[in-house]
Amino acid sequence: MIDMETMNVDINQEKKIPGSIDQLFIITKFEILNYFRSRRFLILLIIGLIIDLLLTGIIGYYRPQSFLSSSLSFYSGWVGQSITFIIILSAIFFGGDSISGEFQNKTGFFIASRPIRRSSIYIGKWIASFIASFLIIIIFLAITIANGVYYFGASIPYELWESLAFSILYLAAVLGFAFFFSSLFKSSAYSIIITVILFLFAFNLIQLLISSLVGIEPWFIITYASGIISNIFTVPFPAHVVTTVTHLGHGRTLTTTTYNATISEGLIIMAGYFIISTILGLFIFEKREFN
Amino acid sequence: MIYALQDRNIEKRFILINYMAVYEVGKLDDNVIEAINLTKKYGSFTALSDLNLNLSGSKCVGFLGPNGAGKTTTLKIFTDLIRPSSGQAIINGINVQQNKKKALSDCSALIETPEIYPSMTVREALSLVAELRGVPRSERSSQIEEVVAEVKMTDWLDKSVGKFSKGMKQRVNIASTLIGNPSIILLDEPTSGLDPRGMAEVRDIVKSLKKKDRLIFMSSHLLNEVADVCDEVAMIDHGKLLAYGPLEEITDKFSTVDDSAEAQFSRAIDESINSQISRIDGIVSVEKLDSRTVKIKYTGGLKSQEYILATLAGMQIGLVGFKSSSTRLEDTYLNLIKETL
Ligand SMILES: Nc1ncnc2c1ncn2[C@@H]1O[C@H](COP(=O)(O)OP(=O)(O)O)[C@@H](O)[C@H]1O
Ligand SMILES: [Mg+2]
Numbered sequence: 218m219i220d221m222e223t224m225n226v227d228i229n230q231e232k233k234i235p236g237s238i239d240q241l242f243i244i245t246k247f248e249i250l251n252y253f254r255s256r257r258f259l260i261l262l263i264i265g266l267i268i269d270l271l272l273t274g275i276i277g278y279y280r281p282q283s284f285l286s287s288s289l290s291f292y293s294g295w296v297g298q299s300i301t302f303i304i305i306l307s308a309i310f311f312g313g314d315s316i317s318g319e320f321q322n323k324t325g326f327f328i329a330s331r332p333i334r335r336s337s338i339y340i341g342k343w344i345a346s347f348i349a350s351f352l353i354i355i356i357f358l359a360i361t362i363a364n365g366v367y368y369f370g371a372s373i374p375y376e377l378w379e380s381l382a383f384s385i386l387y388l389a390a391v392l393g394f395a396f397f398f399s400s401l402f403k404s405s406a407y408s409i410i411i412t413v414i415l416f417l418f419a420f421n422l423i424q425l426l427i428s429s430l431v432g433i434e435p436w437f438i439i440t441y442a443s444g445i446i447s448n449i450f451t452v453p454f455p456a457h458v459v460t461t462v463t464h465l466g467h468g469r470t471l472t473t474t475t476y477n478a479t480i481s482e483g484l485i486i487m488a489g490y491f492i493i494s495t496i497l498g499l500f501i502f503e504k505r506e507f508n
Numbered sequence: 509m510i511y512a513l514q515d516r517n518i519e520k521r522f523i524l525i526n527y528m529a530v531y532e533v534g535k536l537d538d539n540v541i542e543a544i545n546l547t548k549k550y551g552s553f554t555a556l557s558d559l560n561l562n563l564s565g566s567k568c569v570g571f572l573g574p575n576g577a578g579k580t581t582t583l584k585i586f587t588d589l590i591r592p593s594s595g596q597a598i599i600n601g602i603n604v605q606q607n608k609k610k611a612l613s614d615c616s617a618l619i620e621t622p623e624i625y626p627s628m629t630v631r632e633a634l635s636l637v638a639e640l641r642g643v644p645r646s647e648r649s650s651q652i653e654e655v656v657a658e659v660k661m662t663d664w665l666d667k668s669v670g671k672f673s674k675g676m677k678q679r680v681n682i683a684s685t686l687i688g689n690p691s692i693i694l695l696d697e698p699t700s701g702l703d704p705r706g707m708a709e710v711r712d713i714v715k716s717l718k719k720k721d722r723l724i725f726m727s728s729h730l731l732n733e734v735a736d737v738c739d740e741v742a743m744i745d746h747g748k749l750l751a752y753g754p755l756e757e758i759t760d761k762f763s764t765v766d767d768s769a770e771a772q773f774s775r776a777i778d779e780s781i782n783s784q785i786s787r788i789d790g791i792v793s794v795e796k797l798d799s800r801t802v803k804i805k806y807t808g809g810l811k812s813q814e815y816i817l818a819t820l821a822g823m824q825i826g827l828v829g830f831k832s833s834s835t836r837l838e839d840t841y842l843n844l845i846k847e848t849l
Contacts, residue, residue, distance in 0.1 A: 232688070234613045235642045243639045247632070254627030326622035327684070330587040331640055332612035507589035
């Protein structure tokens, strides 16, 4: 006859909604599927590969001293600038319209009206963007290292791993910030454009203006913190404050100050950006209405 | 053995009879949606004003009102898409604003026309919902195939949603509300944007949903749709609830016109028969449309209609057709809406 135990289980399981953490990873899984399907992942991967191929070709053909003098300068030249560029592109590709797009395209309605916390949606999407970006960085680095091994053998400088660790934190911060901005807007075009302007121009410009002209350390700018990703390759690590006095003739001088974030400072700024923007983004997404 | 029982209703009753002592009766049985003083303001504009509504049991309740009445606003509050300015939205005893996840655990909703990621296939989109709802892995694909068949989209199961017409998307959305077999379903104008055939099909789907032990709350601005599909009606306009109750009761209460019907006979109707007909209890007037057809106006609703039909048939005057053409719901609707203007 009917087993009491079985029935008990059956009835209880019937409408058992998975826990919020489980749901979060379900969102992550389908978001990544969507990145693959919508070719976002592919396009960014191709950009990364193009940078890799250009560098491979240029270094192989011209053999520039700035790259080939030491393995440290090799990795510094290769990774130093391009990795932050790839991270910023990731924020634009995966973060820019992450939340605003859900409102504008009405795709948010499909998920948000189901038994799931909004924070599970937000964090699930964030993790998806992190995993996708991380994959691209790893593929980019694999080709970098293949080149490095070709020129300098298998001994990879310790600084590369440090730089990678900083990059991962920077990625978290940049994506966190892009998600926060995205949650402020209802139009995905706006939020993407603002992400582009901020990371590609505005932050750098503000950083330059206030440090060289006003002489204030731009500790509140996230791109300032990202300096540690390339500076770690410089031995010894660059001085925190560099003052340059330029003689303009007639006894007049121009003093410009350049700041370099120290490692601990850089890490704190990145962590701060990540934590604060994630809390704000979650809060705004929680409060927003689906109109 | 229990797994073989398809109908949850049977399953529940079965369990109730056998294990009353073990299972809390209230927990298993009632599907309840409750709005308490629900108000939504946009600035100084009140989209929803002090809505009080308590729906329970297994039936289909129509939420009828013209465009801009506040139907979507109400349903969005019940799914936590927007928040009320004051008041509470409660599903199965759980406040949606306090614990949305639990409140919606046995409730699904289709609000306006949500979009699905265009690159996803129907199967993937429904898998996402099935996983979120905790449908066991072993049942997922069969359940997805079942709900897709229900909305007649089987041929499109593995096609991307992006190229679908609005009507096809809406079918997928309806299918998604059936995943996990929830006991409460909220539908916001499910037939909007569909062609007449699509509308008829969606209405049939909603009607078939009623067979299972479910509470369906469906908004519509179409009177005939509510009359066709629903058992009860809640009328709303300008954010205010105007009336709620079984269709019959509401029309009896608010309609100012009588029911009418056309009776067709195989033989010509002469004056004496005409006056005989007009003497039947409940009949208010008899109007000859042609020699073999009369239009009857009567009071007393369905009971009266049943009596009149039986009497006409018993009179042996060649009754071959009887078509009631009630305009009372329409009249009720117009009367109530007029009042709020
Ligand atoms: N976000 C909003 N801001 C201002 N007014 C709104 C907003 N959403 C809805 N409304 C107004 O609230 C009223 C009710 O809207 P709605 O619930 O969508 O009506 P229905 O679904 O019954 O057609 C309408 O007058 C509409 O213009
Ligand atoms: Mg509406």
